[in-house]
Amino acid sequence: MIQDELNRRLFLRNSSLSVGTAALATLLASPGRANEVTPTGHVALPGFPNFTPKAKRIIYLFQSGAPSQMDLFDPKPMLESRRGENLPESIRQGQRLTTMTSGQANFPVAPTIFKFAQHGQSGMWMSELLPNMASIADEFCMIRTVKTEAINHDPAITFSQTGSQLAGRPSIGSWLSYGLGSENQDLPAYVVLTSFGSGRPDDQPLYDRLWGAGFLPSKHQGVKFRNKGDAVLYLSNPPGIDSVSRRGTLDRIAALNRQHYDQVGDPEIQTRIAQYEMAFRMQTSVPELLNVSNEPQSVLDMYGPDVKRPGSYAANCLLARRLAERDVRFVQLFHMGWDHHGGLPAAIRGQCRDTDQATAALIKDLKQRDLLKDTLIIWGGEFGRTIYSQGGITATDYGRDHHPRCYTMLLAGAGVKAGTTYGETDDYCYNTVRDPVHVHDLNATILHLLGIEHTKLTYRYQGRDFRLTDIHGEVIKGLLV
């Protein structure tokens, strides 16, 4: 708390506002605040957003394990004639490989066995594995040249979510909670939903740090909704305590705390009283959020049969829409199971079955509710995969190792140049030929869509002003309307 205040104060000092009157004006200008007795408002930092945002909220559909871009988005038809040939050294250029394949004697080119076609007005290429997403191709902005720095899962997914390969930095959602505050009085500003994929039995794991607050105050950490038991930890009253008892308990806690406040005079006590009331409200608002029984059948059908299974990707997509409706700032889905070192064709079919229909449904559903215009959708994983096969290659089977140099991600919704395919990779989908987009650039662009100048959202820690994009990142204008 104290550290947070210090940082906010430093913020005032560092921000372009002239310290003093402008800050005062910002703080007092919001109607109603001056009369409040109890604290409300997990408010934005002064001066934030820095300019009018295009997006009010984000739904990040993270595909953990790294989907294969050449089987889904980036066709290389000329490679059909090179099937099984060794990847030319002129392409590989001695770049480092994981030790899973660095010992391989050969790097046989494995062209995709899946068919590609152009879709929509824009003629965007997508593979036959994603028929539903292809049907709304014009909603997407496809980036084929995302680049990361890590080649192993743990550091790469950490890099993608926090801007650093090493543990300890805040996740994107935490930065947004810190910078922009919450739009909702009864729900967290940052919600995380996870699902296991059917594409691979040993899914790559996830880690608390991916939604952690790092050095930001821990209240900015994401709240991971659990797939069994209480969705929010400790939400339910314990056995035997009904709402009558609980109301009585809260009233007594408040009464005693108020008496104590009169003695001690510490405003922190009033905050605590307010938090207990908020906890009580959440006990209603969260179950109400999760209760999908009033969703019409037509909506459920849109998301597919999996939507009925709690904890599935489809169920999480529907929940993401309900969270977006309630103005939760940042909803992050993680769908596991995309790490296809071997047996890729079978496994990727499973992953696409898990995700294709629900992803398309989410976008259509948001659009029909007029929410897509201020919701940013992001789809993608922590890196791409190699054109060469890991292990043997047959007419119907191959595997792919990790590839950080270029991979595909999709954007849709608020402020995004829909129907665009951005960036170009070489003939082997191994190097970027045109328009690279580093993870830092992507994150800078995401912040930009939320009205944040990424160099301004900083936090003083260990004597240094840290930010999501470290000392890098450029907003990629070509992705924006």
Added chain:
Amino acid sequence: MFSPYSESSMTRRLFLVLLALLSDRLVNAADRLSFNRDIRPILSDACFQCHGPDDKQRKAGLRLDEKESALKPAESGAAAISPGNVETSELIKRLISDDDNLRMPPQGSGKTISPKQIELIKQWITEGAEYQGHWAFIPPVRPELPKVASAKPETLNPIDVFIRSRLEREGIAHAPEADKTTLIRRVSLDLTGLPPTPGEVDDFLKDRSPYAYEQVVDRLLKSPRYGERMAQQWLDFARYADSNGFQVDSSRYQWPWRDWVINAFNDNLPFDQFTIEQLAGDLLPNATRAQIVATGFNRNHRLNGEGGIIAEEWRVETVIDRVETTGMTWLGLTLNCCRCHDHKYDPITQRDFYQLFAFFNNVPESGTLQGESKNTDPVVAVPSDEQALLIAKLDREIKMAETRIADETKKLPEYIAAWEPSFKAKLADNRGTVWSPLQPTEVKSEAGATLTKLADGTYLASGENPAHDTYTIVARLPAGSFTGLLLECFPDESLPNKSLGRYPNGNFVLSRVEADVTTPGLAESLKAKFVKAEATYSQKGWEIGLVLDDVPSNGWAVDGPSRREATSAMFLIDGTMTVPENATITVRLKHDALGQHNIGRFRLSFTSLPPSTVKLDGAKFPEALKTILELAAKDRSAAQNAELETFFKANVDSPLKQADVALANLKKQQASVIASVPNVMVMQEGPLREGFVLIRGEYDKRGDKVIANLPSVFSSRPPDKPLNRLDLARWIVDPSNPLTGRVWMNRLWEKFFGTGLVKTSENLGSQSEFPSHPELLDWLAVEFTQGAKPWDMKSIQKLIVMSATYRQSSHRVRGGENSDPENRLLAYGPRFRLSAEMLRDQALFASGLLVEKLGGPSVRPYMPDGVWDETSRYGDLRGYKHDINEGLYRRTMYTIWKRTAAPPSMLLFDAPNREICTVKRSRTNTPLQALTLLNEVTYVEAARKLAERMLLEGGASPKDRLSLGFRWATSRRPTESELAVLTEGLNQDFSHMKTHPELAKQIVSNGESKANLSFDADELAAYALTANVLLNLDEVVTRE
């Protein structure tokens, strides 16, 4: 994360504004300005990035952090600073210029400087622009005690002299002493992490002696709880955990190191020794085992075991982690910037960083994880006293068994003579080859793979490759005997990598082989217990013997990615199994260790020969031995006799064999005791590795060679001999080190006052906040490092808690808010929320559930289902089951800690996840915390046990009972109006419970501990609801 968060309360918001409006710090305008206090922070923030220590970033050749550079003409020809002359100082011109291109800091740099700050710089230049080195890099000198008007200095604790004199200067009154109840609760929580009992409070209240408080302090410092309390924070610094972190995040066992820390605090090991032993205990002459265990500090870092990693990359990360953790923990410096470039604010270069790196670079380690469920080398064994005794006892018994063997060996010729005839007869029966292929009637995959029989009798797997398959093979077994199985594995074109296994890289891991024999006539099948296994090849770390144990996570692998040769393994039972008529054998090949690591193509055979005669390659019974047996005993040569004896000893049951078995059993027993001895990962000096500056911090971009050395800012002289870790440790605690004493004193201050004298306790470099009381910090640092009791941790803490400043009331003093909204001057005592550990410990303590036991392996208290499993299917830390007895009620610091899924109720109360060194926790106030304290089973169970305590010990009247509960929770007695709220609540709850007895029954059954059945459930439940109220009061979760 939720809306009504505390920091934006109206009051706080106003403080914030006032702070911004008034000034950036508490500067008394009449004072002469001090460069370090008033000017350096402004320049450091706004200018040093381009005009500071980093010469690669430096613009215009100008440094403002050094006097020489700032005063001499820069590239432009003008001097930035002309002492005494604001008009000719280019710095001021540039700060106030109207020209956007000239004005500093540049537009777009994100840096600003306020008019007030410019005024300060002008005043400082006018006063002569006197520079000082960064205060924290100048060794502290014991300052004179300042004057205090209101009291004679000698009647005050020196701490109070500094605090009071400052308050007097600011014209702020100080608070009176806290009431005795608050005081004993405060000091008990601060020193031991637990509140006092009502009895301890009463004793203190009764004791009117002037030494009463001091006696309490002495008692608390002697309590073993003190060591636990101190160690808690140290575990955050040391990134201590029970898992390895990263992708796999499997278990490790560092608790012997944790126990060393607790004991070191309890033994009051001087801080210099405490430091030296943890950083370099292994290098001390004649290092004791405990001193080596202490070095576990720098092995508590994470270890990456992800498939496909480059080991050296992660070894470098490990060493860097040690540098950063050591720098942060002892020096309060953030060295991590220097991994890639010279520090932008502090005079530490990238070269300095890699010189420090070189100190930690020689540990014989690979950089990756050695295996699941174990520690990674180097390790040291830490036997308990019982284990050490048992090992010695077995040593003696082994000696006796060896004597018995010698005696029996003398009787060998008689034994052989008696055995020979029967063996000859048996041998005649057992002709033919050793291994007979099984002729399966059924071969199936339990998890859905397809197993196809090939012409050569082998079976080939195809189709789905499930995560963990089991192959079941059923075959007829001829009557006679059964002694073992042969498993042959073959490569196949259709398998990944054309190798032997089904995993994409061509490998397999066989975790277990089971076989049982059934016949229609047997009620129960005969289980074959395999005791011996041999293979023609095993992958390192995946030896064939691992198939025999019951551990599903290990097994036999064959380097499938690099080796594609047929490979066989045999599994033998102990002795011989007699096979009846019409028998069927069912063999199960299990693959539970790693996902999809299933065997690709295989064939099974069996044998009925005595196990000792069986060879993997199927060699027949030795012909030479047959020849010997055909000779009459008297015609055999000495060599032939020797050969026969060897065979007899190995294969035939006799008193000699029994003696052999007895010895083997003892040795096995001893080995298993030795294997159960815990070990702990420690530091060790291996062969010197060459050190390099790593360009941009990348492991494979080596620049200049470096050797271990101290940062040049602290030591300009080149070492006269090569330095090692011990030298580094000794330098850290050398009294001349300007940082260590201040850093530790500042941390203690933060512990007792909520905020450090330097608020940025994680950083004392030039970007740190200037201390609120610089002289006091220096005085404490000198007292601690060079005072009457140098480095004595208990004494210095006693000095702090004995001070009037520590003892004052935390009720707000009116009048100081405007000039000191954050109460940095300590006009009154701070109040702050208890840590995650203290909250849970307190609830267990008040309820009587707490089990106090120092140290030992980590325990598993309640945790919601799925916390470990919802996001991971890797590693051995899955399927969490809570303990059922004392493990539920130990102090929270003993809770098992998995880094990628840390205990959620701890994270909600601001505990870090222990992936990296953390020296300061945030302190938040959120609705999720309210939900935890209201609903988490630990707290609900504690409430019900506190209710029992109220009924059992609280007397007969509800008022007395409620008062007792209130006292256990808050330490004090309730006021009349508080009692009124509680009494009315109790009555309401009681009547609600009477009408809903089913609810009452549930309430008194929460948690694993048994309810006291002598109480009426309705009444007990009503008191439990009241206790739930008590344990949630602000006053209870706060240290006042």
